[in-house]
Amino acid sequence: MAESLQGGRSFRSFAEHLLSQQIWCWGQDIMRPDGNWLLEQGFQRERPPVDRKKCSSVYTLRLSEDRCVILRGFGVFWGDKRFGGVFLRRFEFQPLYSADSSLECPPWSEEDMPEFSAAANPSDLAGQTLLLDLIDWIRSYEEQAIDQLGIEYRQAVLNKWDNGRRPIVPAADVIAAWQHVSDSLSSEFAKSKSAASA
Numbered sequence: 001m002a003e004s005l006q007g008g009r010s011f012r013s014f015a016e017h018l019l020s021q022q023i024w025c026w027g028q029d030i031m032r033p034d035g036n037w038l039l040e041q042g043f044q045r046e047r048p049p050v051d052r053k054k055c056s057s058v059y060t061l062r063l064s065e066d067r068c069v070i071l072r073g074f075g076v077f078w079g080d081k082r083f084g085g086v087f088l089r090r091f092e093f094q095p096l097y098s099a100d101s102s103l104e105c106p107p108w109s110e111e112d113m114p115e116f117s118a119a120a121n122p123s124d125l126a127g128q129t130l131l132l133d134l135i136d137w138i139r140s141y142e143e144q145a146i147d148q149l150g151i152e153y154r155q156a157v158l159n160k161w162d163n164g165r166r167p168i169v170p171a172a173d174v175i176a177a178w179q180h181v182s183d184s185l186s187s188e189f190a191k192s193k194s195a196a197s198a
Helices: 011-030 125-149 151-161 171-197
Strands: 044-046 058-062 067-072 075-080 084-089 096-098
Touching: 011 075, 011 125, 011 151, 011 171, 067 125, 075 125, 084 125, 125 151, 125 171, 151 171
Parallel strands: none
Antiparallel strands: 044 058, 058 067, 067 075, 075 084, 084 096
């Protein structure tokens, strides 16, 4: 059994492994034998053009007129017209921010992504809100997947991800793990705000 993500790891390492695991889960949800779960949840699939045929499809979910989430194998983008956009690259939990809440062209590869700033100001409410909203959406996605598809389905997906070397968060702990990430970030933001106003 692979090493647990809980205990003994830095927060950033924990979040990086959890995000990578989550992106694997989205890919498996697309290939679910009983049907593409992302499409069932309202995602729009855009297939690559002929000149980008080696790329995989882009999945976009419009949550409202103002907010959207875009899933790729190399990361996840969250956009909100009020605040801009945030991108989390797979294998790195280093939020990248943009003033743009939407992408001009489908992100077939990372080269199609717009310019991002490496970090938001510690007291930047917009950047904090974008990141926390994305994390909370991921947690809600997992709640719905486990509720509707069953914890056995999610654990079976994770069993395929477990190569004996990767740290794994079991299906029963995934929702709590994303809540932990949200709580930790909220605490960090609060400390940064206090330090900035001191």
